[in-house]
Every structure is written in structure tokens, then in C-alpha cells.
Amino acid sequence: MTRLPDEKGRFGKFGGRYVPETLMNALSELEEAYKKYSQDEEFQAEVRYLLDKYSGRPTSLYYAERLTKHLGGAKVYLKREDLNHTGAHKINNTIGQGLLAKRMGKTKIIAETGAGQHGVASATVAALLGLECKVFMGEEDMKRQQLNVFRMQLLGAEVVPVTSGTRTLKDACNETLRYWVSNVDDTYYILGSATGPHPYPLIVRDFQRIIGDEAREQIQEMEGRLPDYVVAAVGGGSNAIGIFYPFVEDESVKLVGVEAAGRGVETEEHAATMTKGRHGVFQGSLSYVLQDEYGQVLPAHSISAGLDYPGIGPEHAYLKDSGRAQYFPITDAEALEALQLLSRTEGIIPALESAHAIAQTLKLAPTLSADEIIVVSLSGRGDKDVEAIMGYLGGNGHESH
């Protein structure tokens, strides 16, 4: 397999760099710097040190025995990214990019956030590295995720409300890019997902592949062989590409992405980009996009703010169209069911995002035999969602859109 992306940032036809000219130079600078530091042993050691000592890596690969018995099929292993500092895989990327920002001599970082997980992870790293931090967040999301807003402020970050467009993640991304255009000299943009213009999908994948690298080694230690399936939730797709990538060349391992079907793919309220989207250019790259017939980007819906996004990273589009990975939709209701089941059988409350991956596993495992193995990315813990879940299950809370 050839190494992707190519030098133009393409995964097959997907990816690229569709941004205003005002950003092109900043992206070239970033590409140059990343090329240099990705080969720099001292830099890599610094990243490794913080991942281990600060975030607590490696995260464990946990055999979910009671869940496996309950499902009566394949053995289910959980890659416990929820055990990271700040409670999700997002910190893997913000540690890497935060250190890169510092090496590039930038004193300020900016980030977009939906539910607030990437915002919190960025604010955390900014505090750790002594950088100024602004997080752009849709006004709607700020109302729904007040705790995370406060958490970021506590960490010393400024949370900037975004009032344009849908007032959610999509427009928070637009606003962060617009701010970056005006402040490229001293500001580094920590993009949180495997999306956007080249080289971001590459950088985010490289910083997240530790999930898959560890899981691959751990499963071989525990089972003496590779898994049959790797399952992960996809919004923009950073935890999924992180766990998929080290397995891409292992042909026997089936890669399963799980996207948010919201109220159902037959309704207009979903975030099922792969199932219902078409090829298109959105926020800097060519990939699958939820859009109307004229190419206007459609608002997405999911119970999980982290999956509530009308685009997806270009490498996922490539994996889908080449047949290497398959993507399935899971509804809000199915995710809620799965969340409760995992909580009760294993004592782990997953993030709503990760609950989508669990829900697909509930469908998949019983169809397989007891000697088959599924590794699921448990990308984050559910604490941030408890209030929203309470609302859903009690039937009176505000929605997490």
C-alpha cells in the first residue's frame, strides 16, 4: 500500500486544500514544520513523555467479559480511551499539536469545539504549556454544555460564542478558521478532528494512531492474534482513524465505522454523512458531505454533540470508497440503549459518541462465533453527558442536539 496522503494531501481523490488564499501560506508553514518535527526524535520523545506521564498512557485494552456473555457471540474488548486525562481521546491530539505550536514559536492557540471535549483538551494543554487559548463554540452548544464552558474558563481559556449559521460545531469551525486568517502570525489552530485542509487530516491521524498502535500490540499479547473486527464511532472521525490506521494493512481485520443516525436516516434529523451524504468540498477538503441538491451544507442532528457534524475526514471517505472500511448508522435511541447496557453490565458509562460504537457491537457480536474477536474504541467517558442523558431518560431534559 502506498503511503497516503500524497504530497498534495490526497487520499485517492479525497482531501486536498480547498481554502481561501489568505490561509495557504499558514498551511504550507504548518506542513513544513510538521514534516520537520515528525522526524525529530526529541520532539517525539516529548510528546511520548506527556502522553505517558500526563495523560496516563498506555490506556488499557479491557476484555468486557460480562458484556460478551450477555451478547453470546464474539469476544468484546474495549480500548479504554475514556481513561485518558480529560476523559477522552482528544488529548492525544492536543498534546501533539500543542507541542508543535510551541516549537513553531506560536504563543496563542485557538480551537473549535462542539460538546466541549476538544475545547477542554485544548484549554488543558494550553494551561500545561503556558499558551493563551481561545475556544470557539456555537452559542447553542454553550447553552447545552455549560459545565464544559466553565471547565474551559477554569483552565484559563476564553470561550468565544459563535452566533453565525447553525450556532453549533459546523459554524464554530468556520469561525475559528476566519479568526485564524486574521491572526496567523502568532496563532496556531489546533483542529480537533481528522478533517479540514491538508495537512490537518494527516497530523490528527498521526497523533491519534497511538490508539490503534497500542490496541494492536495489546490484543496480540492477550489473544496471540489480531482481532476480526475493529469498531469505532465517527463524527469527523479522529478516534476512528486513530484506531483503524495501524490495522489498514491487516487484511483479515474488518474495519467498522459507526455514524450517528439521529432520529433515523429516513428523517431529516441525522448526521449520517456516509449513508446519506455525497462527495463534496466542505471546510477545506473533498469528502462525503451532508448537502442539499444545490451543494448547500445541511445542518446535522445527533444526540451526541461530538457526532453532530455534516462532514467527515477525507481518509474515511477513501476507506469507504475503496471498500476497506464499512460505515453503519446508529440512531439516538439505539445509542441510549447501548449506553445503559454497558453501564449495567460493565460499570462503564460511555460518552454518547462511544455509545454508538457499542450499539453497533450489540448488533454485530451475536452474529459471530465465540472464537471471534471485536475491539471497540471506547473513545470517551460519559460524565459530560450525564445531565443530557438524565433529560432523555426522564423525558424532560434539554436536548443535546
Next chain:
Amino acid sequence: MNLIDATFARIKEQDGTALIPFLTIGDPDLATSVQIIQKLEQSGADMIELGVPYSDPLADGPVIQRASERALAAKQISVQNVLDVAEQARQAGVKLPFILFTYFNPVLQLGLERFFELCLDKGISGLIIPDLPIEEDGDVREMAEEANIHLIPLVAPTSKERVARIAAKARGFVYCVSSLGVTGMRSDFHAGIDEFLEDVRKSAQVPIAVGFGISNREQVERFSKQCDGVIVGSAIVRKIEEVLPKLQNEAEREAGLEEIGQFVSNLKIG
């Protein structure tokens, strides 16, 4: 000959500067856009940028974002609708070159072949696609050349060594971005703006025009010495926003159009 080239040639003879206003088509509605275009021509515009409203206008500031939102809230607007407006304006007697300003995805979804057929059919002379940098514009450039529609590139003060490469490929004119950031009115331009414009001038075989943040006569005058054209976008879109209640009221529409016209004629030099 492409109408844009003819217009610049005429203006050069008169030692003038082209005034190039921008408007978001469909704000407040398609029929009114036709009337605004007529008014812009009567008020001294030399070319007009027709903006296709888009859900995710990355290069635009709040004023043009709001115009896009208003246009899209009223009706689903396609590239084809905007091209129909161009055709209707022609039929109503407008002679100016039309430059279509659109983000790339609506073009991609229509299909490049169909898109260029329509552009030719509806009398479009130039094309600005702000999220299609030279690295990505291969197919579009080829088809634009074939159709004799000018693909007008943007260059920014941060483009540095890219300036020469971009300017060399430019057709129609080079759109020089006056300052870092998004479109919108501002009092300060990029500190190195004069050197930047000189730099572009050296590399360009075609006229150069400056835009982003130009909103009054003093600013137009400032740049008219160095540039062949001046683009005014957000200031006009904001003027349209200001007179929206009039435009939407049959009895006051003419007065609203007149206010837009006065604003533009005040920007016109010579």
C-alpha cells in the same frame, strides 16, 4: 474579446479606475437583485460581482454572511438561479461584465461541464472561487480557458512567493486582498500593502484590483493610484441591508434603490 478585458482597456484609455461592486444575489429576493444590478450600472459601476449565497462562506465576514443567510432563508438558491438573474439583468439592458463569485461546492454539485455551459449561456465573463487555490484549480482553469471565461485568482499579503505563480496564471485581473482576515469594512489595511501591490504589479500580465475592507471614497481614492480596479463588497451589502425595509415595500422601493445608487456613485472616481 472577453468583456472584462474590453472594459479595462477602455478605462485605461480614460486613465480611470474600475469600480467593481459586489452584491449577494437573492438578498432580499431575486427580482430585486436584478433592479439593484441595473441601479449599480447607472451609478457608475464598471463590472459587477454576483455573489452566490452559501451556507458556509469561509472567506466572508459578518455582513456578507448575514446577506447569505437572508437570501437562503427566503428560498433555496442555486447557482442556476443566480445565473438566471444575470440573464434577466442583460435582458433589462445591463451591458457590464458579470463576474460570478461562488464557493466551490455548489459548482462541483452542478457538475463542471453543465456549470460552464450555463455560464456561457447566461453571459458570465469572469469567475471568482475563493476556496479554490491554484493547487486545486486544474480542471476548472482548463474549462474556463476553453469557454473564454476568466478565472480570477485572489492573492493575499501572506501569499509571498506564491504571488508570482498566482499572478502568472491570472486571467481578467488579479484580485489583491488588502488585509488579512475576512471580507468586511475596516479602517486599517495590511501594513505592507503598498509593497504587496507593487509586488503583484511586477508579476501580473493582467490588470490588478484591490478588495476586502474598502468602504468609502477616501479608500477608493487611495488605491486608485496603484490599482486598475477597486472592489467594494461588504459596504454595498450593508447599504442594501440598511434599506431592506424600503426594498421590500412597493411604495418605497425606488427610494431604496436610489440610496444604493447614491452610495455607489459617491465611490466612483472620474
